[in-house]
Amino acid sequence: MYLHGRNVLREILDLNSKKLKIxxxxxxxxxxxxxxxxxxxxxxxxxxxxxxxxxPEKLYNLCREKKHQGVVVDLKEFPYTDFExxxxxxxxxxxxxxVLLDTVQDPHNLGxxxxxxxxxxxxxxxxxxxxxxxxxxxxxxxxxxxAFRIPISxxxxxxxxxxxxxxxxxWVYAASMEGEPxxxxxxxxxxxxxxxxxxxxxxxxxxxxxxxxxxxxxxxxVDSLNVSASAAILFFELRRQLSGGx
Amino acid sequence: MYLHGRNVLREILDLNSKKLKIxxxxxxxxxxxxxxxxxxxxxxxxxxxxxxxxxPEKLYNLCREKKHQGVVVDLKEFPYTDFExxxxxxxxxxxxxxVLLDTVQDPHNLGxxxxxxxxxxxxxxxxxxxxxxxxxxxxxxxxxxxAFRIPISxxxxxxxxxxxxxxxxxWVYAASMEGEPxxxxxxxxxxxxxxxxxxxxxxxxxxxxxxxxxxxxxxxxVDSLNVSASAAILFFELRRQLSGGx
Numbered sequence: 001m002y003l004h005g006r007n008v009l010r011e012i013l014d015l016n017s018k019k020l021k022i023x024x025x026x027x028x029x030x031x032x033x034x035x036x037x038x039x040x041x042x043x044x045x046x047x048x049x050x051x052x053x054x055x056p057e058k059l060y061n062l063c064r065e066k067k068h069q070g071v072v073v074d075l076k077e078f079p080y081t082d083f084e085x086x087x088x089x090x091x092x093x094x095x096x097x098x099v100l101l102d103t104v105q106d107p108h109n110l111g112x113x114x115x116x117x118x119x120x121x122x123x124x125x126x127x128x129x130x131x132x133x134x135x136x137x138x139x140x141x142x143x144x145x146x147a148f149r150i151p152i153s154x155x156x157x158x159x160x161x162x163x164x165x166x167x168x169x170x171w172v173y174a175a176s177m178e179g180e181p182x183x184x185x186x187x188x189x190x191x192x193x194x195x196x197x198x199x200x201x202x203x204x205x206x207x208x209x210x211x212x213x214x215x216x217x218x219x220x221x222v223d224s225l226n227v228s229a230s231a232a233i234l235f236f237e238l239r240r241q242l243s244g245g246x
Numbered sequence: 247m248y249l250h251g252r253n254v255l256r257e258i259l260d261l262n263s264k265k266l267k268i269x270x271x272x273x274x275x276x277x278x279x280x281x282x283x284x285x286x287x288x289x290x291x292x293x294x295x296x297x298x299x300x301x302p303e304k305l306y307n308l309c310r311e312k313k314h315q316g317v318v319v320d321l322k323e324f325p326y327t328d329f330e331x332x333x334x335x336x337x338x339x340x341x342x343x344x345v346l347l348d349t350v351q352d353p354h355n356l357g358x359x360x361x362x363x364x365x366x367x368x369x370x371x372x373x374x375x376x377x378x379x380x381x382x383x384x385x386x387x388x389x390x391x392x393a394f395r396i397p398i399s400x401x402x403x404x405x406x407x408x409x410x411x412x413x414x415x416x417w418v419y420a421a422s423m424e425g426e427p428x429x430x431x432x433x434x435x436x437x438x439x440x441x442x443x444x445x446x447x448x449x450x451x452x453x454x455x456x457x458x459x460x461x462x463x464x465x466x467x468v469d470s471l472n473v474s475a476s477a478a479i480l481f482f483e484l485r486r487q488l489s490g491g492x
Contacts (some may be wrong), residue, residue, distance in 0.1 A: 108354070116475045119464040146468065183486050216482060217489070218365040222392070225478070229362045232475035233482045236462060240429050243463070 001075050001137045004059070004068035006040060008140060011148040012073060013043050019079035024050035026059055028070035037070050063137065078135040081151035083161065086124045087168055089151065090190065096123045097238055098170065098192040102158050102202045103131040104227055109198065110135070111142025112228035118146040120235035121243075125152045126161060131197070158194075162209040165192050172210045174202045175230055179213030187238045195227050195234075247321050247383045250305070250314035252286060254386060257394040258319060259289050265325035270296035272305055274316035283316050309383065324381040327397035329407065332370045333414055335397065336436065342369045343484055344416065344438040348404050348448045349377040350473055355444065356381070357388025358474035364392040366481035367489075371398045372407060377443070404440075408455040411438050418456045420448045421476055425459030433484045441473050441480075 003012075009025065025044050027037065044051050059072045090096040099122050104110055110133040117125055133139065134154075140147045155161045162172050173185065174194040194210060196202030207213065216225060216233055225233075249258075255271070271290050273283065290297050305318045336342040345368050350356055356379040363371055379385065380400075386393045401407045408418050419431065420440040440456060442448030453459065462471060462479055471479075 112472055112475065115472055119468045119471050119475075121465045144469070149468075217485075219367045222365045223390070225365050226358055226361055229358065229365075229474065229478035232471070232478045236479045239463075 001078065002063045003073045003075060003137050003140055004063040004065050004071065005145070006036060006069045006071055008145040008148075009040055009044075009071050009073055011145040013040070013047065015079070015148050017079045017081070019081070021076035021079070022049050023074040023076055024052055026052050026054050026062070026072045026074065028056050028059060029053040030056065030070070033070050040071065078147070078152075080135070081124070081153050083126065083153045083155050086126070086151050086153050087164070089123070090168060090170075093123070095189045095242055097121070097187070097190070097242065098123060098165070099125045099231070099235070100158065100161065100172075100192050100194040101125065101127045101132065102194055102206050103128050103197040103200075104195060105131060105133055106198055107133045107136060107139045108142055109133070109226070109228045111139040111147070113195070113231045114139070114143040114147050114150065114152070116228065116232040116235055118143075118149045120239045122150065122235055125150055127152065127154055128158050129154050129156045158203070158206045159209050162192070162194070162206060166211070171212070173212045173214045174207045174210035175215070175234060176201055176207060176213050177215050177224065179215035181217050182214045182234055182237055185212065185214055187241050189242060191238060193234050193238070195231055198227055247324065248309045249319045249321060249383050249386055250309040250311050250317065251391070252282060252315045252317055254391040254394075255286055255290075255317050255319055257391040259286070259293065261325070261394050263325045263327070265327070267322035267325070268295050269320040269322055270298055272298050272300050272308070272318045272320065274302050274305060275299040276302060276316070279316050286317065324393070324398075326381070327370070327399050329372065329399045329401050332372070332397050332399050333410070335369070336414060339369070341435045341488055343367070343433075343436070343481075343488065344369060344411070345371045345477070345481070346404065346407065346418075346438050346440040347371065347373045347378065348440055348452050349374050349443040349446075350441060351377060351379055352444055353379045353382060353385045354388055355379070355472070355474045357385040357393070359441070359477045360385070360389040360393050360396065360398070362474065362478040362481055364389075364395045366485045368396065368481055371396055373398065373400055374404050375400050375402045404449070404452045405455050408438070408440070408452060412457070417458070419458045419460045420453045420456035421461070421480060422447055422453060422459050423461050423470065425461035427463050428460045428480055428483055431458065431460055433487050435488060437484060439480050439484070441477055444473055
């Protein structure tokens with residue numbers, strides 16, 4: 001996958017993941033474009049990444065984005081985190097809110113949810129293997145590069161994932177219209193919020209495993225909120241509660 | 247502008263606005279497609295709208311959307327509401343929360359904000375004439391047709407608009423990183439929330455007119471939230487407070 005932009009490169013350079021597989025990093029061949037770009041190039045070389053140069057037009061042809069800022073990263077694949085590693089991380093921390101996405105299909109929604117999740121301090125995102133948007137370059141762009149700032153894991157069975165989390169001490173909340181208002185919930189330090197598919201919501205089998213069904217009360221005659229809007233509301237209510245209003 | 251889909255047509259048929267200027271409504275020429283479509287056609291004819299038929303491919307060529315559901319509405323322009331009429335409406339109601347968009351530029355954000363605003367029960371949206379996304383067919387689509395469910399007004403001078411609202415008794419809240427946490431605010435029944443441009447935020451001159459600057463506390467090292475995520479969080483906090491937690 002081709003990712004562009006200095007901000008994204010900076011996120012990648014800050015990342016410490018064995019899963020990160022960089023094929024090469026392409027910089028513009030224009031000279032003296034910016035000191036920032038030179039510094040980034042040095043950091044890449046120090047890390048032992050393969051660095052090449054190309055005319056700006058060729059960079060554009062890889063990422064199809066005019067605002068590539070003189071750098072394109074050629075990544076083998078997005079560095080997903082194993083679910084077991086997220087569990088391991090959660091054992092070492094007291095506050096560890098999680099996001100479970102049950103077949104969220106729109107890449108724009110996935111990118112927006114990642115951005116809000118990182119901003120709200122959620123500690124991991126778990127998505128389903130089937131019928132889900134995966135982390136593509138478009139998703140990374142919508143997330144403003146923050147997709148590299150949070151562990152994202154793919155699981156095959158979301159219902160089973162809920163069970164495992166519960167065994168680990170998590171309380172699991174599925175978002176659905178018929179639930180109790182989200183603001184009446186007192187979230188614990190280890191909470192997992194499940195958001196469902198754009199059309200169908202959280203699947204029945206997954207919902208049945210959840211400890212609570214929570215809803216966002218809204219105007220009558222309005223069907224639903226966009227899933228990324230619902231996500232922002234729930235994540236920041238959880239944050240407000242866990243941060244003690246700071 | 248060409249709008250498509252049965253849901254959007256239904257919203258337009260429910261609308262009671264002198265500003266609504268329909269050129270014509272095009273239905274698929276396929277026979278017996280659905281009873282729903284026949285009923286919609288009857289409603290259009292009863293209202294005296296010009297109704298035509300065309301092959302599905304020709305409908306596609308107008309709206310460039312395969313899922314046009316057999317109907318395309320050809321609208322002269324989006325029926326904006328005069329700012330004076332929004333003021334007039336606000337005088338007759340006790341609870342009247344407003345949204346002010348100060349040069350929000352991305353159509354996707356505008357559509358998402360409209361959708362969340364309607365769901366949260368906001369009563370009007372005011373956008374700036376210059377440097378703002380306007381209500382296009384793409385915006386209507388992202389709003390899931392809800393753009394016809396809320397008065398939307400264009401103003402030339404947002405700072406002056408804030409002053410007029412204040413003279414009308416409104417309290418005005420500008421969203422900005424340096425403000426006080428949104429959850430520490432007790433919103434009054436006539437509150438206006440200003441959201442700013444994706445890159446620059448609320449302009450200085452507008453911000454200075456606001457009664458309060460409010461922020462959404464988030465993780466350090468995260469620059470900002472997407473404006474439509476911020477909007478959802480603020481609108482639903484306001485709704486929660488004004489509805490007394492119902």
